[in-house]
Amino acid sequence: MPCEVVVLTLWCLCAAMLSCPPATGPGANVSAPSTILEQPQSMDTPREDRDQQLCSHLKYLEQHGARYLHAVELSHGWLDALEVDPIELRARGLKGKKKLTEQLDAYHRLWQIGDASERAEVLRRVAEVAAVTYESRYHDMNSVGDTQFKQDATSYLRAALLLDMMGLDTTLYRAEIASSKPRLDAHLPTRGPFQRAAFHWYYGHFGLEEPFPLGDALSHGLIARRADPRELGIFDVYQLTHEIFVPYEYGDRLDVTPFSDEELDYLRATLEVLVDEYLEKRDPDITAELISCMRYLHFEDSPSYPRGLAYLLYSQNGDGSWGDRVAIERRYGELGIHRIVLHTTLVALEAITVAFHEPWNELHVACLPRVVLTIDTVE
Secondary structure (H helix, E strand, O other): OOEEEEEEEOOOOHHHHHOOOOOOOOOOOOOOOHHHHOOOOOOOOOHHHHHHHHHHHHHHHHHOHHHHHHHHHHHHHHHHHOOOOHHHHHHOOOOHHHHHHHHHHHHHHHHHHOOHHHHHHHHHHHHHHHHHHHOHHHOOOOOOOHHHHHHHHHHHHHHHHHHHHOOOOOHHHHHHHHHOHHHHHHHHHHOOHHHHHHHHHHHHHHOOOOOOOOOOHHHHOOOOOOOOHHHOOHHHHHHHHHHHHOOOHHHOOOOOOOOOHHHHHHHHHHHHHHHHHHHHOOOHHHHHHHHHHHHHOOOOOOOHHHHHHHHHHOOOOOOOOOOOHHHHHHHHHHHHHHHHHHHHHHHHHHHHHHHHOHHHOOOOHHHOOEEEEEEEOOO
16 A cells, blocks of 8 residues: 655654753853854855754753743842932933833833733832832923933833833823923934834824824834944944834834845844954843844844853843943942943843743744654555
8 A cells, every 4th residue: 555754743842941950150150151152154054054053042942941040030139129219310310211211121021921920029019110100200301401301202101111011000101291292292303213213103002193204214224224234333233223122112022024035134144243243342231132133033043143142141140130240330330230230131131031931932843853654545
């Protein structure tokens, strides 16, 4: 009797994620394995080679899952110990609303990945952190000067968005946003492409009418003009990462396809150049933003991606933060924690969670064992 071949895919990689021990010592700042940090090979490779890179990446996630969970636990503890008073920080020369928003963003990510009890714990802490947003002194957008207004405007709306997404009452906040809309509208022509794109998102969320179309703002950005990555300064890199963050809503919408094939080719090459540059500089802040971008764009098959991820995972400070605390505090004093370390910890936490959190990762068929069965068939 003739036979036909049937290929069955076995979905068997799900359970190994948490099977390996944590890094040496609680919260140890450990160098990443040298095999991960070796220079990447060229990406001018066939599809099967990229599949092999992706399989290696998935294996890395399985092997280092426990280290990831420990890193999340440590960063959660660090955030719980950090006090952010936006009004006091503004009085001391920092962008207070931006710092409050960074802390809320970090808690929002912890809330997203938590189970029911963990979410309840996060929300109790968020209620404490956000208490100031229920006070009239926080809502000063109609009284501050133009410079401070521009510095605070994006964070002011984003903080409200984050509280909305976590289910907190934003009735007062929304009313204050509506009252400041004429001033928000008037300042939008001064904003750059990714900022206008962010306001397009925020205006849509809060049901605000745009004073002029904001939806095509990124057509005037760095990606649209294919900026040479070798010529980008650090603030240009920040702008480029945010041109990616906004369409993906900072990782909340991984299913969208905002970029063309040509743009994706440009972004793959550009991000690989930049990841290698900032890994060499040992800069966890920019590296984290770049690694998040690679994840949003589904570039996990790039050799640069696991190298950057490994650096972040093994460069965490023992207290749960990220960044060179000694150098930062030497330069900025005690305010360095809020000025620099908070942002670096936020973006590092976002980069590792979007990589490791299991519900956000689909197994790739090319990496799964294949079993070939011969099945008898009747003529």
